[in-house]
Every structure is written in C-alpha cells, then in structure tokens.
Amino acid sequence: MxxxxxxxxxxxxxxxxxxxxxxxxxxxxxxxxxxxxxxxxxxxxxxxxxxxxxxxxxxxxxxxxxxxxxxxxxxxxxxxxxxxxxxxxxxxxxxxxxxxxxxxxxxxxxxxxxxxxxxxxAGEAIGCFGLTEPDHGSDPANMRTNAKQDSSGDWILNGAKMWITNGSIADVAVVWAQTEDGIRGFVVPSDTPGFSAPEIHKKLSLRASVTSSLYFDNVRLPASAVLPGVRGLKGPLSCLSEARYGILWGVVGAARACLESAVDYSKTRVQFDRPIGGFQLTQEKLAWMYVGVGQSQLTALHLGRLKDAGALTPQQVSFGKLANVRAALDIARQARSILGGNGITLEYPVIRHMNNLESVLTYEGTEEIHVLTLGRALTGLDAFH
Missing domain, CATH: 1.10.540.10 (Acyl-CoA dehydrogenase/oxidase, N-terminal domain)
Structure with missing residues (x-):
C-alpha cells in the first residue's frame, strides 16, 4: 500500500x-x-x-x-x-x-x-516487571506487596502481582514493593525459593503472549537485590513512560496491518458484480482509516523527535498512548466490518489485532488514566482523588 x-x-x-x-x-x-x-x-x-x-x-x-x-x-x-x-x-x-x-x-x-x-x-535471559496487583492496577501507590529487612540485612518479600507479561517464562523479575522507606524496586531471580508465576489462561486477547501472576511467599533476597538508584513511585512510573512510548509507535503497526488487509480485500471481494472497494461507503471507511494511521504516525514521529531531544514529558506520552491506541482500535473495527464474516477468522490478521488492541487500550495506563492525566495538565486540577 x-x-x-x-x-x-x-x-x-x-x-x-x-x-x-x-x-x-x-x-x-x-x-x-x-x-x-x-x-x-x-x-x-x-x-x-x-x-x-x-x-x-x-x-x-x-x-x-x-x-x-x-x-x-x-x-x-x-x-x-x-x-x-x-x-x-x-x-x-x-x-x-x-x-x-x-x-x-x-x-x-x-x-x-x-x-x-x-x-x-542477547535474549539469553528473559525479564518481567511486577507492578500491577490483583486489587491495585491504576493505583500503584497503595500496593500491598511489601518487603522488610530482617536482622541479617536480608529482605523478605511477600505479596502478589497480576497481568504480568513474560512472568512464567522469566529468568528475573523487577518487582516493586512497599518498604519502611517507601516503594522500592527489587531484582528477583525467578528461581528464588518462594517465588512462583502461574500462567493466566482462557484469554481472548494477547493470546500469542505469556501472561502470568506472580506470588512471593517469604522470598528471601540479599541486601544487594534492591535497586539503589530510586525510591518512591518515580521508579515504576518512569519505566511505564518508557513502555508507553513504545506502545504509541507499536499500535500504528497494528492499525496499518488492518488497513492493508482491508484495502487488499476490498479490491478482490466482488459483490453486485463489482469489487466492494469501488463502492462509496467502503472508500469512505478506507479513507478515514488511512487518515487515522497517518495522524497516529505523525504523532509518534513528533514525540520520538521530542524524546531524542530530551524534551518529552509524561503528559505528551499520555497524549500519544491515548490518541494512537484509540485510533488503532477504531481502525481495526472498521477493517473487520469491511471483511464481513471473513473478518472474524484467523485467515486474516484483523480480528487478532482487534482483540489484542482491547488489552493495549487498558494496559500501561487505562484510557481513563491518560484522560485524567491530560485533564490535570490542562486545568491544574487533580481529578484522581
């Protein structure tokens, strides 16, 4: 295309x-x-x-x-x-x-x-990131996972995390926990006694991805396991900002794949003695889908250049994640409608991308979290509490 x-x-x-x-x-x-x-x-x-x-x-x-x-x-x-x-x-x-x-x-x-x-x-070791908890997704400040130092100086880690990509295949987990000095990060090898990571099954989205829970039952870690360079939510939130930046680019690829599939299909699918791509309603859908891909790509490129200049802010990342994921999901749904019944089969990539994007919409900050982040930036008023 x-x-x-x-x-x-x-x-x-x-x-x-x-x-x-x-x-x-x-x-x-x-x-x-x-x-x-x-x-x-x-x-x-x-x-x-x-x-x-x-x-x-x-x-x-x-x-x-x-x-x-x-x-x-x-x-x-x-x-x-x-x-x-x-x-x-x-x-x-x-x-x-x-x-x-x-x-x-x-x-x-x-x-x-x-x-x-x-x-x-090198891909010789796989990592995961433990922040989200069963009862605390969008509110990590109130996480329950905790780590306490005993008289030997070791840390004792207890708690649970959920919706962890790579969890059950990871060699190491970066886990965030409450301590007496605030939230700290810990480097936890997955073979540490008391660490378990059962896989989450029966997903209808991100099926070609390993998603797990993490459990810590008196996991004993040496003092050297703590990340020394950060305390508080700044640590995990800075990581999320890095990941969200990759997402706002990535979803452009998913949207483009759906658009390409819809364009190709519209030129070969014949109804009423002509390709459906020749009908005005189909062309209107394709045109708006292309506009969405183009606008999302321009947003991603602009934010990438800001990041390279050292000027990218978390609010700008929220803008990109919010706008581009929503656009990609809308494009996937339009593509599905153009493919009709064929759009729900895995012979085409559209339903797979559409289902995946339902997860992307809510991970690394839900749509609502990014809306409120932008609202706070625009008004100076905090609507989170």
Missing part, C-alpha cells in the same frame, strides 16, 4: 534500515505462524528471544552492556514493525527492554547491570 503522506521519507538511512530489517524478520519468522500461536495460546519466547537479540531490538534504546544504544525514533520504528506482526511480539520486546532492562540500567547497581543486562540484550 502506498504511503501517500511519505512520512517514512523523513527517516534517516539507518532508521529505514532498522525498519526493513525488523519487517523482514517479522515477515519471515512471525507472520507465517502467528495465527496458529494466537489460536493455540502459545508464544515461542525461548526460540524468538535470541533472534530478537541478534537484531539488537532488546533494550535497543539503552547504551552499553551489549545494548544497541540507538535513538528513540529508531526504537519506535522497530516497535511499529513488531506490532504489525502482533501486539504480543511487541509486548515481549517492550517488557524486556523498557520494563525489565530499563530500571536495572537506570537505577541498578554496577553488579546488577553486569549480571543481567548483557544476557537480556
């Missing part, structure tokens, strides 16, 4: 190379199988992680320790092409790089960085 706005013409040669390399990997290694993965509710993380590591997309926006150290727009372009394959694939990369590697890179000790980051960048 032609890029009428020629947005990618503004990418650098290196950024276009990253786009093409990631797209080829998704085309060759993911698209032939992802429908089956979705239907069977599996994600071959151990097989794909080294491939993604060799591409340099795991922690690609971080510097050192085997990470690519690339700019924010490059990372965004990679997320776009990954999610054009499946939201679960981009989620794996986002969680690995922005939620598990980033806090270790930003707030960890030298020993924690050396132990985990090179292996995670």
């Amino acid at each position: 032609d890029d009428l706005l020629r947005i990618d013409d503004g990418l650098s040669e290196e950024q276009r190379l990253i786009r093409d390399t990631v797209k080829k990997c998704v085309t060759d290694r993911v698209l032939p199988h992802v429908g089956d993965w979705f239907e069977e509710a599996v994600f071959p993380a151990r097989e794909l992680a080294p491939v993604l590591g060799s591409l340099g997309v795991l922690g690609m926006h971080l510097e050192g320790y085997g990470c690519a150290g690339l700019d924010a727009v490059s990372y965004g372009v990679a997320c776009r092409e990954l999610e054009a394959g499946d939201s679960g694939l981009r989620s794996f990369v986002s969680v690995q790089g922005s939620l598990a590697m980033f806090p270790i890179w930003k707030y960890g000790s030298a020993e924690q960085k050396e132990e985990w980051l090179p292996r995670m960048a």
Whole structure:
C-alpha cells in the first residue's frame, strides 16, 4: 500500500534500515505462524528471544552492556514493525527492554547491570516487571506487596502481582514493593525459593503472549537485590513512560496491518458484480482509516523527535498512548466490518489485532488514566482523588 503522506521519507538511512530489517524478520519468522500461536495460546519466547537479540531490538534504546544504544525514533520504528506482526511480539520486546532492562540500567547497581543486562540484550535471559496487583492496577501507590529487612540485612518479600507479561517464562523479575522507606524496586531471580508465576489462561486477547501472576511467599533476597538508584513511585512510573512510548509507535503497526488487509480485500471481494472497494461507503471507511494511521504516525514521529531531544514529558506520552491506541482500535473495527464474516477468522490478521488492541487500550495506563492525566495538565486540577 502506498504511503501517500511519505512520512517514512523523513527517516534517516539507518532508521529505514532498522525498519526493513525488523519487517523482514517479522515477515519471515512471525507472520507465517502467528495465527496458529494466537489460536493455540502459545508464544515461542525461548526460540524468538535470541533472534530478537541478534537484531539488537532488546533494550535497543539503552547504551552499553551489549545494548544497541540507538535513538528513540529508531526504537519506535522497530516497535511499529513488531506490532504489525502482533501486539504480543511487541509486548515481549517492550517488557524486556523498557520494563525489565530499563530500571536495572537506570537505577541498578554496577553488579546488577553486569549480571543481567548483557544476557537480556542477547535474549539469553528473559525479564518481567511486577507492578500491577490483583486489587491495585491504576493505583500503584497503595500496593500491598511489601518487603522488610530482617536482622541479617536480608529482605523478605511477600505479596502478589497480576497481568504480568513474560512472568512464567522469566529468568528475573523487577518487582516493586512497599518498604519502611517507601516503594522500592527489587531484582528477583525467578528461581528464588518462594517465588512462583502461574500462567493466566482462557484469554481472548494477547493470546500469542505469556501472561502470568506472580506470588512471593517469604522470598528471601540479599541486601544487594534492591535497586539503589530510586525510591518512591518515580521508579515504576518512569519505566511505564518508557513502555508507553513504545506502545504509541507499536499500535500504528497494528492499525496499518488492518488497513492493508482491508484495502487488499476490498479490491478482490466482488459483490453486485463489482469489487466492494469501488463502492462509496467502503472508500469512505478506507479513507478515514488511512487518515487515522497517518495522524497516529505523525504523532509518534513528533514525540520520538521530542524524546531524542530530551524534551518529552509524561503528559505528551499520555497524549500519544491515548490518541494512537484509540485510533488503532477504531481502525481495526472498521477493517473487520469491511471483511464481513471473513473478518472474524484467523485467515486474516484483523480480528487478532482487534482483540489484542482491547488489552493495549487498558494496559500501561487505562484510557481513563491518560484522560485524567491530560485533564490535570490542562486545568491544574487533580481529578484522581
């Protein structure tokens, strides 16, 4: 499908190379199988992680320790092409790089960085991020998971987390817990006694992704397990901002994939002796879908350039996540209507993207949270309490 706005013409040669390399990997290694993965509710993380590591997309926006150290727009372009394959694939990369590697890179000790980051960048070790709890999703300040130091100096971790991508396949979890000094982050190897991560089943969204609960039953951790560089909600919220940035790019890929499928279908599906793409109502749908993809891509590119300039704010990230996810979900639903009954089968990517986007709408901050974030920025008044 032609890029009428020629947005990618503004990418650098290196950024276009990253786009093409990631797209080829998704085309060759993911698209032939992802429908089956979705239907069977599996994600071959151990097989794909080294491939993604060799591409340099795991922690690609971080510097050192085997990470690519690339700019924010490059990372965004990679997320776009990954999610054009499946939201679960981009989620794996986002969680690995922005939620598990980033806090270790930003707030960890030298020993924690050396132990985990090179292996995670290579895809040899998988990470997860424990913040959301069964009773505290949008309100992490009131989390119940807690860690207490005993007389030996060890930390004793107790509590539970929920909706954790990569949880049951992770080698390490970055877990946030209440302490006497406020919320702290802990680097928790998954083989630590008392740690368990049962997988959540019967999902109808993000089926090609591993989603788990985490349980901590008197998990004993050495003093060196705590992330020394941050205290309070600033730590987990900064990680969420990193992940949300990848999402606002990624959903453009999902939306584009739905639009491309709808355009191709409309040119070959014949009704009343002509392709349905020749009907005015279909063309109106396609035109508005394309406008939505283009506007979302321009938003992502603008925010990426702000991030590269060191000027991106959490409020701007909320704008991008709110606007682009909603646009992508609307585009997926319109594409489904153009494909009619065929739109609900996994022969086409549309229903898979549409179902996935229902999860993307609410994870990393629900739509309502981002609305209130923007409302507070506009009025100076806090509507959260």
